[in-house]
Amino acid sequence: AEEIGHDLTMKTVEVEKVKKLSVDLEKVVVGVIAKIEAHPNADSLKVCQVDAGNKYGKLQIVCGGSNLTENMKVALALVGAKVRWHGEGEPVELAKIKLRGVESSGMICGSDEIGLADMFPKKSEKEILDLSPSNIKAGVLLSVALGLDDTVFDIDNKSMTHRSDLWGHYGIARELSAYYNRKLKVLNPKKISSGAKIKLEVKVENSELCPRYLGLVVKNIKVRPSPDWMQKRLMAIGVRPINNVVDITNYVMHELGQPMHAFDARDLLNKLDKDGSKKIIVRRAKEGEKFRTLDEKDYILKSSDLVIADEKRAVALAGVKGGENSGIKDDTDVIIFESANFNAASIRKTSTRLGLRTDSSARFEKSLDPELAGLGLRRAVELLKKILPETEIASSVVDIYKKKIKANKIKLSEVEIAGKLGLKIPKPKVVQSLKALGFSVSSAGKDLAVVPPSWRAVKDVTTKEDVMEEIARLYGYEKVVSSLPVMALAVPKENKSRTCERMLKNCLSLEFGFCETYNYSFVSPEMITNTGDDKSKYIELDNPVAKDRPYIRRNLLLNLLQNAEANLNRIDKVRLFEIGKTYILEDAGQREEKNSKKVLPKQSVKLGMVLSEKNNNNPFFAMSEAIKNTLDKIGVSEIAFEENFEVAKLMHPVRTAKIKSGGRELGFVGEINPAVQEKLGIPYRTAVCEMEIAKILECVKEKTEYASLSQFPSIERDIAFVVDKKIKHDDIYSSIKNFNELIENCELFDVFEDKEKIGADKKSMAYHIVYRAGDKTLDAKTVDEINAKVLENLKNNFGADIRK
Missing domain, CATH: 2.40.50.140 (Nucleic acid-binding proteins)
Incomplete structure (x- = not known):
């Protein structure tokens, strides 16, 4: 054992x-x-x-x-x-x-x-x-x-869910006969002789749900306990004997794996049964139809459920359980044997929905061999005749079998077997193993032509690999020699996009205090409308996860602004960023299917940012500074902010700029429109930014040149002046930064506008300048002289009015 x-x-x-x-x-x-x-x-x-x-x-x-x-x-x-x-x-x-x-x-x-x-x-x-x-x-x-x-032998059923032929003792016996090269005791009950006393009619309304149905009327039944040998065998596998008729159906199910059922023929109600004729209908249940099972439990059926019925009511839940109204009783003298094949998915759905799992449903769910239904009926009659010799076949065997399963012929060669399995198995051994398992094997030139038996052809063995698996397992997996795969070592290719994203995240969070967020890709129609966008530009989902968010995002800013509004209700400073995909149909990508007119949207990975702070009246400049320094850190140079004349309704008409590097546009930065800000319920001026990761990556230098830090101290000066509003920060920044080699850095820290104090077309700008020499310590006098020349240069080139 x-x-x-x-x-x-x-x-x-x-x-x-x-x-x-x-x-x-x-x-x-x-x-x-x-x-x-x-x-x-x-x-x-x-x-x-x-x-x-x-x-x-x-x-x-x-x-x-x-x-x-x-x-x-x-x-x-x-x-x-x-x-x-x-x-x-x-x-x-x-x-x-x-x-x-x-x-x-x-x-x-x-x-x-x-x-x-x-x-x-x-x-x-x-x-x-x-x-x-x-x-x-x-x-x-x-x-x-x-x-x-x-x-x-207690067998874990998870290991044989794909093997419907193993859900009966005969299937296991077939396997053992192949292992030990012992002759299998073939079960082949003789053909059932037809009777003509009772006419049995069977109507199958849907052959997809019931590929095969066999019925037979037997009379002179005497319901009594089964013989000891049958009771003992049933009890040994945990099945309690009930009576000889029911025990036979259970015996056949566990012996062959074919569920069966027996009806009390007296209980099948027909419109015209004066001549004793009986009619069975295999149909879908009526919506809301009530059904009581043998264990006296009531169920409400749906039209997706399959039932066995007479002309007036359901008498069994197909493949799952019999009905109380047609069960075998002590005085039953005429029965109808049912041996059928039902659609696996249909039985599974009904069983799961009703919470009614039986030995019968467990087997039908595995896609049984339709040929097994015929063998099951013959075996049941053989057992009945053995137990009750006086029984009489009272009708012809009704067999509704419209579409027989035809097994595919699978060709494979010795070279293929050796290549896949890593084993050189002699051809005679291969043929012997397959024939022992019931496969038909013939020569096709140098190849083998293999046809799986009906009990393996339903959905189990359909490809060359399936056949090779049969050869290997019978030969013995333990005979496969373990060896490590031979493969060349190679330096893994760097995913530059991921590297860029990681560097952006580290810089924004560690150096500029931004928090990363992860949002779903879904947006609500209200959010689109509130930001002044057009819903028709967005892709609407047929089956949205959340009904209030049926669209997928075109940009990252809608969700980020929603995050900002939620956080500003609790704190007065928000700096958030997200790296994620956006979906734009205008720049469509590949087709959904070959020859299909439908196309998938362009999916771009972008960086989105939002900044809103209570005491920051110039969030645009704070955001610009963070962008500039972050891009510089990851190797993007020549960063410039250019005026943006194509401004979305979301953005401020003036305080918006394109972000460029060496003439390439990366994205945009700007403040949101005050009207949109009010609709969204955001209390402070808010700046946003969005850039495409792929475009940033194009501008990243492969090699960054580093210069050693000066060991000498710096001297800092602040300057402020009034200029025309038309003057750009970039021009002033370049003028100051490039004026003298001792100017290490220049940073705008304030912009002020007041038509009463400085004029309607004027603005006040304040810069922080850092002076440092690489070879000596600067003195204040030298720095003041250079600083004065910087101011003079601004006055001459930009008409700056120096504030003191």
């Missing part, structure tokens, strides 16, 4: 446990209660005389079971047996004891006390396991009586 478990795990399915069923049932026998008397000292206890067979005789047992009756067959644990008291704790060895003064020579057990709770679930706490329905004699070991003297 251990070897079989190991081989199954290595070649086919994962065996979690190999268990001998008799281990927990040593010294537990079948007993028959001969007499029950009241306990003299305890109302809750009974004194039972139990027949334990010829070997053990009659034993006196004190028991508190709630369902004890005379002649009841019970599980009797003898002295020396190990049980769990009330199903809890570790097993305890029984001894002969006195209970409230009365001697007890063993224990009458509940199913949970001997490890059979799964097989025989208890309905109440004090319920005793009732074995009365079986034909078991007193004194027989319970493990033998229940067929639990066998070995059970």
Whole structure:
């Protein structure tokens, strides 16, 4: 058994446990209660005389079971047996004891006390396991009586979800016969002889949902317990015997993997059944149709559910569970066997929606072989004839099978097999392995032509690789020699875009106090309208994640401004940035599909920034300075800000500029329009910026030239002057910065406008100038002389009126 478990795990399915069923049932026998008397000292206890067979005789047992009756067959644990008291704790060895003064020579057990709770679930706490329905004699070991003297392999079903052929014992037997090169005992029941007494009509309304349906009427049925051999086998796999008809359907399902069902033919209602004819309709449920299952639970069905019906009502939920209105009863004498094949997705949806998962639905969900339905019906009739020889086939076999599955012929060569598997397997071994698994193999020149069997052709084996997997697993994965792949080492290629983004993030956050944000790409129509943009320019989603945000963004600023407004309600200083994609349809990218007129939008990665501070009346210049220094840090030089004449409604008509480097436009910077600012509820003047990462990357220098820092101290001076509004900051900055080599840096720190104090067409500008020499310490006199010349130069070139 251990070897079989190991081989199954290595070649086919994962065996979690190999268990001998008799281990927990040593010294537990079948007993028959001969007499029950009241306990003299305890109302809750009974004194039972139990027949334990010829070997053990009659034993006196004190028991508190709630369902004890005379002649009841019970599980009797003898002295020396190990049980769990009330199903809890570790097993305890029984001894002969006195209970409230009365001697007890063993224990009458509940199913949970001997490890059979799964097989025989208890309905109440004090319920005793009732074995009365079986034909078991007193004194027989319970493990033998229940067929639990066998070995059970617990298989993890996740390892065979793709193998519908393994959901029955026959499929596992087929695998084992291939492993050990043993002949498989082929199940091939003889063809069913037709009867003509009852006419059975079957109508399948949707062959996609029900590819095959077989029906057969059988009469002279006598419902009774199944024979011991069948009961034992069912109980060994955890299936509780019910009666011979139901047990046959369960037996076939677990043996072959083909779910079956049996209807009480008397309960199928037809409009005209005076001649005894019956009609079955496989149809979709009516919306809101009520259905009660065999376990007396009610369900409301939808039109997506598939049902088996007569001409008046549903009698079964197809592939899931039978109906209470047509179940097998003690007096049933005519039955209709159903063996069908249902659409896997349909069964899965119904089972999941109703929370009704059964052994039947679990198998249909795996896409069963339609050919299996015919074999299942023949096997069920064979078993019925074996158990009830007097039964009579009362109709012809109705087989609705419109579209048979045709397996593809797959060609492969020895070279392909060796190349894919890394194994050189002899051709005769390949052929033998495939034939053992049921594949048809023939020669096609130097190649092999392989046709998978019907039980593997549904969706399991369809490609060369699938066939090679079969060869490899049967040959043995453990025979594959482990070796490291041979590959050349190479320096990984740098993703320059990512490097640029990382440098921008570090500089903005660490040096200029900006916080990074991550926003969804969705924007609301209100946000678009409030910023003065046109909704028709935006791409609207057919299935938006959030109903209030049905558009995807063209820029990063809408969400950033929303972030700024939310934060300014709590703090008075906001500096935010985001790097993310924007979606613009005008600059469309590739086509959605080949030959399609639809195109995908251009997706550009951009840097968006927003700056708004309570005490900053010139956010434009603060933003410009941050941009200039950040770009300079990452290797973008010749940065200039040019007047922007094409201003969006979002932006201020004057305080907006293009950002350029060496004549290439990178993006724009500016203040937002005061009217937009008011609509958005932002209390302070706000500057924004947006640049395209790809364009920034084009301007980054591959190599940056570094100069050593001067070891001598600097001297700083501030200057202020009034000029015409038309004068640009860039021109003044260049004039100051390039005036003298001792000027290390120049920074604008204030702009002031007041028509009453300095005139309507004038503005006051203030600059901070840093002087430093590389070879000596400057003195104040030298700096003052140069500073005076700077002012004179501004006066001559720009008409600057120097403020003192």
